Amino acid sequence: MTTLNFVALCGSLRAGSLNSAVAHAAAALCPPGVVLTVDNGLDALPFFNPDVEQACPPPVVAAHRARLAAADAVLLASPEYARGTSGMLKNALEWVVGSGDLVDKPVAVVTASPSTTGGDRAQAWLAETLGMMGARVLPESLRIPLATNKITDGRVTDEETLASLRDLLEAMARACRTVS
């Protein structure tokens, strides 16, 4: 069986980010035959501009697209800001609308939030955008409510959350091995 290459895009820049902790926990929980790389560098991307895209996308954009194109599946770890995802993550997605790097690709979303709703509105918002982009949005996507009780010092400590993350990674691997 060939190794599956997953990429996690982290939508938060905060040093103590709950979502960054979740993305790194996922990297450590991958099933055999799966490697997940966390991309914490979405702030290096310029704001999306169709003129720049048409003229010549900068190398940082080309590298972002190439990472997503090479991924077998993508995990989005998103904060909920003002009932949506972060501007940074939305921007990273805008750069791959035209290039089509997420078309037919399995994409799972995880939202960790201190609130009881667990980022459900960011989750719904991303599902809508990803659907428009032609991604295969996995129904197993995960919300982590009351996340400050489950993540301590950058580590996911809650057993139920760890089990849910393992299940999510298994679902991503199954999706890669199943033709849509």
Ligand SMILES: Cc1cc2nc3c(=O)[nH]c(=O)nc-3n(C[C@H](O)[C@H](O)[C@H](O)COP(=O)(O)O)c2cc1C
């Ligand atoms: C400007 C701002 C807006 C926010 N809006 C929401 C929101 O609409 N819904 C929500 O559940 N949490 C909201 N939050 C709380 C964030 O979800 C929380 O800070 C979370 O920890 C951010 O993700 P991170 O820990 O990965 O950085 C907001 C926080 C800030 C600073």
